[in-house]
Amino acid sequence: DYSEKVMDHFANPRNSRKMEDANGVGTVGNPTCGDLMTIYIKVEDNIIKDISFQTFGCGAAIATSSMITEIAVGKTLEEALKISRNDVAEELDGLPPVKMHCSNLAADGLQAAIENYYENN
């Protein structure tokens, strides 16, 4: 079963939108289920000023992405690179073991977006 926090972020995802003026974009795929995740970041002075996501993934993928946007905003790129899927799962008060693979999408997507920002700048 899912925690109340997971259900809240699933039902009311934060920052689930395309970002037209992002300066870092990362898209990653999930080999287990075939889902895709895109994370958009807007970086200023080495700080993540804005972050959003788009996915066709399941409830766990939506909830972990929503949560990672709240964790990452305001952080430096170095701090944001250290956010792991376990950090996200902990902030959500846990995820069923069978759904931990879904939380890879959010953490990997954020790393890909930061790498894309470094490549562009």
Added chain:
Amino acid sequence: DYSEKVMDHFANPRNSRKMEDANGVGTVGNPTCGDLMTIYIKVEDNIIKDISFQTFGCGAAIATSSMITEIAVGKTLEEALKISRNDVAEELDGLPPVKMHCSNLAADGLQAAIENYYENN
């Protein structure tokens, strides 16, 4: 990539709700990704008068469930039992091969709900 019909049923799912007065309920799990689907039916005179679903599954699972509710409503139980995942995918103008496993949830859930109705009545 997803067809326009898939994106429409994902963004505006039909009949995505719990049904308190269902007389058939089926819950099935997806071994590939760990997602769950519950289908509710209300049967009168051997006809599916109302049908709804709840899932934590991905966009493809939401779209196929939404579509199967539109296909199944008004059908006899014998007709509804014949609805396959391929029928649903065809009505949606196709699904990417990697996401066909997601459409099992809708078709299997409907069969489980009909079997549950037969057991109860």
